[in-house]
Amino acid sequence: xxxxxHCHLNHRPLIDNLSQVLLRASDKDIGHFLVPATxxxxxxxxxxxxxxxxxxxxxxxxxxxxINHITDxxxxxxxxxxxxHPQIIMGEIGLDFARAHSLEEKNLQIKYFEEQxxxxxxxxxxxxxxxxxxxxxxxxxxxxxxxxxxxxxxxFSGSLEEAQAWVKHGFLIGVGSLLLRSQAKKIHRIxxxxxxxHMVIETDAPYMAPSANQINHPVxxxxxxxxxxxxxxxxxxxxxxxxxxxxxxxxPQ
Ligand SMILES: [Zn+2]
Numbered sequence: 415x416x417x418x419x420h421c422h423l424n425h426r427p428l429i430d431n432l433s434q435v436l437l438r439a440s441d442k443d444i445g446h447f448l449v450p451a452t453x454x455x456x457x458x459x460x461x462x463x464x465x466x467x468x469x470x471x472x473x474x475x476x477x478x479x480x481i482n483h484i485t486d487x488x489x490x491x492x493x494x495x496x497x498x499h500p501q502i503i504m505g506e507i508g509l510d511f512a513r514a515h516s517l518e519e520k521n522l523q524i525k526y527f528e529e530q531x532x533x534x535x536x537x538x539x540x541x542x543x544x545x546x547x548x549x550x551x552x553x554x555x556x557x558x559x560x561x562x563x564x565x566x567x568x569x570f571s572g573s574l575e576e577a578q579a580w581v582k583h584g585f586l587i588g589v590g591s592l593l594l595r596s597q598a599k600k601i602h603r604i605x606x607x608x609x610x611x612h613m614v615i616e617t618d619a620p621y622m623a624p625s626a627n628q629i630n631h632p633v634x635x636x637x638x639x640x641x642x643x644x645x646x647x648x649x650x651x652x653x654x655x656x657x658x659x660x661x662x663x664x665x666p667q
Contacts, residue, residue, distance in 0.1 A: 415445035417658035418635045420506075420542065420568050420588055420616035423449050423470060424460040427629060428620050435632060436469065442636040443654065445469055448616075448661060450505040450542050450568075452477035454488050457495060461502065471665050473505035473542050475530055478523045479513055489529060496537045501666045504534045505542025506568060509555070512546045524555060531559040540565035540664045543585070549576050556583050565664060569618055573600055577608055586614045586660055591622035591630055593641050606645040610656045615639060 418439075422428060428435050439445075450473040451460040457474045464472035474495055476484060496502065507530045514520040534541045540563045545552045549572055555561075564584030569592070570577060577587045587608055592601040615638050623630035639650040639657075646653075 415658060416443055416615070416635050416639055416654045417446040417448070417661040418444055418617055418619075418632050419448045419566060419586075419614040419657070419661045420590065421447045421449055421619050421632050421635075422452075422621065423447055423619075423632075424451060424456050424463055425620060428632075429459075429463075432463075432467075436467070439632045439635075442633050443651075444632055444635050446658065446661070447471065447632065448473060448503075448542070448665070451475065452506060453480035453483075454491060457492070461495070461499060464502070471501075471503075472499075473503045475504045475507040475541070476526055477506050477544055478508055478510040478527065481522060481526045484526060489533070492530075493533055493537075496533070496539065503539045503542065503565070503665060504530060504537075505565070506544045507531070507534075507541055508544035508568075509548035509551050510544060510546040511548045511551065520551075524551065527552070528555050528559050531555060531561045534563060535559065535561055539563060539666070542566045542568050542588075544568055549579070553579060553583060566614055568616065569622065570604060571598070571601060574604060574607055577604055577612070581612045586664065587612055588614050588616045589642065590616040590618055590638060591624065591634060593638050594624040594634060602641075602645065605642045610646075610653070611660065613642075613657055614661045615642070615653070615657045 567580040568588040619630040639653045643650040
């Protein structure tokens with residue numbers, strides 16, 4: 415059974431048609447979903463989904479795109495939710511310097527990223543990290559916070575060397591929809607060479623469709639697993655077993 419380690423079933427249009435989406439996925443042997451929230455607006459709905467569907471696991475956090483409206487009470491609310499739900503991990507959090515247009519904006523992202531890493535540390539939760547043009551800055555924050563709970567470096571697009579740097583800090587590498595683009599050479603190399611014990615797979619649906627105005631769907635996960643399997647000369651079910659176990663291993667029971 416495949417585990418989509420990053421899928422926004424909590425966002426439109428997937429949430430509007432959820433039973434259909436889950437049925438289509440289960441036809442392709444996709445049976446588990448880790449669903450990260452992105453702002454306080456979707457925390458409760460994400461937790462609700464996890465409550466109602468045994469195949470859904472929730473993560474809550476503040477995505478770097480949505481930190482402009484954060485107040486101290488937002489972080490207190492996050493802490494309260496985590497206390498109430500010991501099985502929920504944190505995500506997605508991180509740094510996106512493609513979206514930061516000034517030093518102030520970068521510093522604001524770093525401030526909330528590190529506050530959330532500290533919270534994850536206190537709550538003993540792993541984190542799902544969104545990182546764009548910010549690998550070094552993310553790793554610096556992780557070191558500065560002495561954060562050792564690990565988690566997932568989501569939507570990985572870097573080199574094998576960068577993947578190894580994340581692995582060194584206890585992170586799994588999220589290999590996903592970029593693989594559907596044949597011109598994305600670096601991720602094909604990761605898919606072929608990264609030891610499978612460090613890999614999880616994801617779609618990021620409804621986002622990251624291979625072409626700009628398409629909607630990505632969790633069924634793409636099967637294709638992602640098949641591409642990895644063909645690069646490694648094994649069966650997609652082997653990829654399913656290992657990456658699902660890797661994802662389960664970071665979810666508190
Ligand atoms: Zn996401």
